[in-house]
Amino acid sequence: MALRGFNLFAFLVVNGVFLSRQSKEEVLLDMRSLGSELGWLTLPYENGWEIVQTVVNGSPLYTYSVCNVDSSDQDNWLRTTFIQRRSGASRVSVELQFVVRDCNTFGSSSVACKETFNLFLAEADADVGTNFRKGQFRKVATIAPDEITQGNVLKVNTETKTVGSLSKKGFYLAFQDMGACVALLSARVYYKTCPSTVQSLAVFPETVADSLREVEGVCVENAIGQATPRIYCSAEGDWVVPVGQCQCLPGYETTADSCQECKPGYFKSSVSLASCQVCPRNTKPSSAGATECQCEDGFFRSPSDPPTSPCSAPPSAPRDLTATTLSGEGRLLLSWSPPLVTGHRPDLTYSVACSICDGTACSTCGERIRFETDPAELRETNIIISDLDSHLNYTFTVEAHSGVSQFDPERASATVTAALDYTDPPKVTSIHLEKSGPTSLSLSWSLSRRPPAHISHRYELMYRRKEAEGERDVTTYTVRILDKSFVQITDLTPDTTYIFKVQALSPEGTPGSFSTEHEFHTSPLAEPQIQNSSTAVLGAVVGVAVILLAVLAFVVLRRRRLSSRGRRGAEDPYFSTDQLKPLQAYVDPHTYEDPNIAIQKFVTEIDPNAIAKHKVIGVGEFGEVFRGVMKTQGKGEVTVAIKTLKPGYSEKQRQDFLSEASIMGQFSHPNIIHLEGVVTKFKHAMIVTEYMENGALDTYLKDHDGEMSPYQLLGMLRGIAAGMKYLSDMSYVHRDLAARNVLVNSNLECKVSDFGLSRVLEDDAEGTYTTRGGKIPIRWTAPEAIAYRKFTSASDVWSFGIVMWEVMAFGERPYWDMSNHEVMKAINEAFRLPAPMDCPSAIYQLMLQCWQQDRAIRPRFADIVNILDKLLRSPESLKTIADFDPRVSIRLPSTSGGDGTMFRSVTEWLESIKMSQYKESFARAGITTMEQVLALRHEDIRNIGVRLPGHMKRIAYSILGLKDESSSLSVFAV
Template sequence: TDDQSRMNICWKNLVSGSSLAVCRPGFFKASPQSPSCSKCPPHSYTHEEASTSCLCEEHYFRRESDPPTMACTRPPSAPRNAISNVNETSVFLEWIPPADTGGRKDVSYYIACKKCGSPSGLCEACGSHVRYLPQQIGLKNTSVMMVDLLAHTNYTFEIEAVNGVSDQSPAARQYVAVNVTTNQAAPSPISIVKKGKIAKNSISLSWQEPDRPNGIILEYEIKYFEKDQETSYTIIKSKKTKITVNGLKPASTYIFQIRARTAAGYGGFSRRFEFETSPVSVAASSDQSQIPIIAVSVTVGVILLAVVIGFLLSGRRCGYSKAKQDPEEEKMHFHNGHIKLPGLRTYIDPHTYEDPNQAVHEFAKEIEASCITIERVIGAGEFGEVCSGRLKLPGKREFPVAIKTLKVGYTEKQRRDFLGEASIMGQFDHPNIIHLEGVVTKSKPVMIVTEYMENGSLDTFLKKNDGQFTVIQLVGMLRGIASGMKYLSDMGYVHRDLAARNILINSNLVCKVSDFGLSRVLEDDPEAAYTTRGGKIPIRWTAPEAIAFRKFTSASDVWSYGIVMWEVVSYGERPYWEMTNQDVIKAVEEGYRLPNPMDCPAALYQLMLDCWQKDRNSRPKFDEIVSMLDKLIRNPSSLKTLVNASSRVSNLLVEHSPLGSGAYRSVGEWLEAIKMGRYTEIFMENGYSSMDAVAQVTLEDLRRLGVTLVGHQKKIMSSLQEMKVQLVNGMVPL
């Protein structure tokens, strides 16, 4: 019996891998004090007896700080589905975590930035000037923003997932690469301004070119004012990096700020630099009797000369005064002998030219027809066909373009209106405004040549790609549109027809404002309707004051921008659905607004409502909209809060009313009408046999019923929203 017991104990020890003396192969004892042997953890082994630890299998590793009982692990696989969003010289990257974390939880991310397209043809490291938000190394979240990149530059970003054993693996790095091209951008601020010669009435200044010019510097703008008198300032311009500022008061302190301009626009002003003029000279002429006469003569002469020079050379050296102005008009002021004009370049209406040909040739470059190759027709415009093709200018590489042609048999008025759009477009130069390459007017057909936008109009593109983009990508599109509109607003141009159909989008998802023809009457626009004051305007996109009183301003463009936001977030849904134009006008006047699109972040919907304020002075300006969208992009977590889905019904003032049986006689008829008849049987089987029952359907209900396609969910929920809207004859109240 004792022998049998001893044999049982030995057998149990063998089975458990322990013995009274040593551990057998495949088992280990980390310390002599351990009561028994432990089996080697996953991905580790030992072939020897009495092992105190197990070795890791090939391609698996263990950190020094990992306990011997922990499984051996390996580096993670590459991150997945990386997407980019380019915004001038900033790039936002977002990705999905790796499919294989290597068996560890300490996964973080590293971003490698490479600048490509150097003369050697090789990529090189980006350098220390690039900033990473929140950081480049040790990222825990799956997104990052790179800022302060160079304009018009090709970059490759490599996103690598790393964990605690990545540095032990000799294998090649596992990463996902994203290639982007940055846009045109304004120059960075000037950082160094030095004073030169100082006299009692003048100060000489010099400065260094911006660290990141982002293009060729066209000119510098010098703003100065007497200290503590900021409300009255003067601006002069210079093409050089030095200037002497005259006409100053003796023994006075002046504040100077300088900014640079490229084709993309002005950069930010430098910090304030404070310099003081010399005191009045004590030397005086022995003949004091002539001083008053001379002083008066010189003063009058200087004033007259300044006025004349101001008119003749206003383009090169103009002084401006900041004054309280009516936002609807531009005023000219005199101050210290300077003519005061607006600080920014101003849009000039080509219709003010007696000869429209003069306007075209002033603002648009003439292109030889032989330089253009038309490849295919891609659409029809108001005046003729729209084609894609290629442009080969002397000394430059061939590149793709879009070509608008003027149809045969045109009238002189049609030709004038056709080229009028080129005269407008040619005045703009911004990365979010469609770029005019030139015109063909000296041969037939008459053509307008612009940059080619691969993805076409934004509304069509969104409908084709319903539900395919992240919220950040959609916000990036909206930011680009707002930036373009800010530029137009600063130029003094009112678009009047801002809508997703008039936004073009390229292969990098950069949106550009186009269609500058609403200075003409919209006789051929299917979205336009006659108003009581005559003419046609696009009712669904137009602010109430513009519909009622033809009062078009940048504030009415902001209203239209709010509608564009709604179109983008709803992936090209038609604003106000099938309501008639008259019903839209009535509903908006009564204070109703479009409901929030499905899965819309609360911050975006609030911005839409701000754009739809009835009082146009209460609406945000485009620069405020750009700033707000920038903040959302830098802080993606702020977009995770959605508009409360349960509030959508109460917002529509539906209360407890049924949908009304007059719209559709049955659930099947309703689903067939919206081309969702395939779900009729599922709805009926789950108790949704009446339109009153269907009225209570939520997005979660649709998923439970098996409606998993995002596009189908949107279509059904939008149809329900539309019926509820029709029930209350309007939209969401402010």
């Protein structure tokens, strides 16, 4: 029937309400597109929904309406025909266009009038025809209009509902009217697909859009990937978050969405996204699809040269080799010019060999001479040689080498012969006293160079007695000619000083130059010797006494230092002599106009060839995280964690990705995650950090629930506090300190990480930071930071208190299942988390200090480190356990069912505390009623088969809570 006094459908057609659509949707039913009777069933057959036909542009258009507003108890149904569900489409959308008239326009007769109708759905594996039973349908939604038609201007509403988890071959839709004046203009049923696509050189098939679905792809022809390429099809039919990258095979380059073979004269040697390159110098022209270009005749590549390098000829011999005697005795400069043919290689080096020839045979010089630089791999074209003997013939051979020298059958060398023939005898450089007696002195002397083996020098020794002051200076010397470089002078006066000088003479008698004068003293006679011995004994006694006093002073100072260190306590590690200087303040990389400057200033660039990714260990905001290795000098391969930037990133995403590295690069502390460096000069940017074998702290604690003592947990907390003290000393606020952002290595050392939310303290009196927006981790954040979005080191202290609770509770979620709103309300009402089970009282008291409402009276991180050190030095202080109340320690629906009554079965209770895996264990043990559950003791739970400490605690807590009906109303209180 038509709406009262109004030709609705003519109005709709005339005013163009029905609009065409273009989308990625696969339509299963479209009421408007059907050009014949719809065949929909109505119930009741009369006085309910009725079909109205209107001709538009020569085609019939069918709509349904109902308007029984004057009669109460309306129950009018309209059912569609059978809608086939296509394979994979488990989720469909139902789009409705309808008009609803305002009930007030019908006056007082419309008491039972409504302004909504209901949408139902029933699944079936086959068409049931006219067998229409309302009981087969389940309600999908109540359809309410956004706009209600009151006058002659009709308000058309569009409503879309999504129906999921469809599993049968098809389904029916039904519309229930319970007294509204409504016209159903259009009903369209469709599902979305992600169309087939090629991304990152991988082909992905058309995929039905459901919830977020991972789809595997196949590399295009002539491409390969390290791992199977993947992408996600969203519920909206969009491809998002591609993972993995296909790359063209050697001999092929990327062209649009395919890999094309290299043109003749070009080549590509590796699997990559790079373009083909022109064949390098001294190579033969290549054919199409070449992976390398062969060298021309006479030209070669070194085995270490990549295929992209040009070919080169072996070097020719060095030119213009000369030997020049240098000032100073026994030194020679060997110099030469580079070869005419170098091959244009960067690895051209030279080697120098020396031999001595005597006319009949030659032998190597060996250690008889000294090269002042390594003669094996010279880059320079000269070398200095010393310790050469005069009157010998030396032959020096210089060879040129490069990476392709092994392909040259002839050695590229040059040879020169040099001889050092000194006509002057060597100079005596010093005279030594070997032995002293009352009437004799034994002397020897050194020469400026070794004399040749076949030449014997003689020496002229001159000496005289040194006269005392006032005596006439007698310059008459005693002269002796000697064949050796040592002598014993006798017939001297006891206790007397003599002056000596020596010069060398050539075989022909030519004198050299005298040495400087040296003074030596003869010994006194016997009586002075005894007196001297007594003096020596006395000196020895005094010396021993001095040594004993020094040892005693050292012991006293050592004890004072240890005593002082004991008084300083926990702060000692931060005030060693090399750390007394104040830490350099942290610099916010966001203050740089060009973020790349911050990267260059604070971060080490790593050669991408030194990085190898092995296994995916996680997914970050910007891409995947790998465990891999990094090649280093001196350490070999080091295991590292590698954060990657997914393909298709924007420049802003790249800068945001690298900003964390600019922050980490400024930190150096054993309890802060260490940044190895970044890879930025490569298409795929990477952040490389040390690898923490045990992963995130919260996960590690959950996996080892109950396996560590409070003392071990305290040691882990001390490491975290030390890292946060370091950050605080650098005027730095973390803002997201939580157990999930602390990493654990194989030695159970904890290191603070994840600086994505971190910011620097502003330089003002309050030392606060106002955030620029974004999400706040409510459960870990101080109340002033939540309320005013201002962060300080004091707010980090609050977060550290929550971390302490997480650690002592073995990774339990803070505030359990409370909503964020409930958490904020509880904190503002002065409620705090209770002590975890078996938590030492001293540790819980420190937590409460960290959770002071007034941030000014919270402890500093320096105070926290000091307190934790004192507790570690006194393990007995951990024996006192904080009061534990099971009613406030776990917030699960463990005391009653949903209606406020005690649980009706053991199964229902176990499911409520998420321990349903033990249903069979309880049944086998004969525990079938809640009364039996209440009687269980700790050892009974273990005997049932519950072995994991965390599961035992959860079940035990719940049983304790069941014994107190008021536990369901408990809140978290100090």
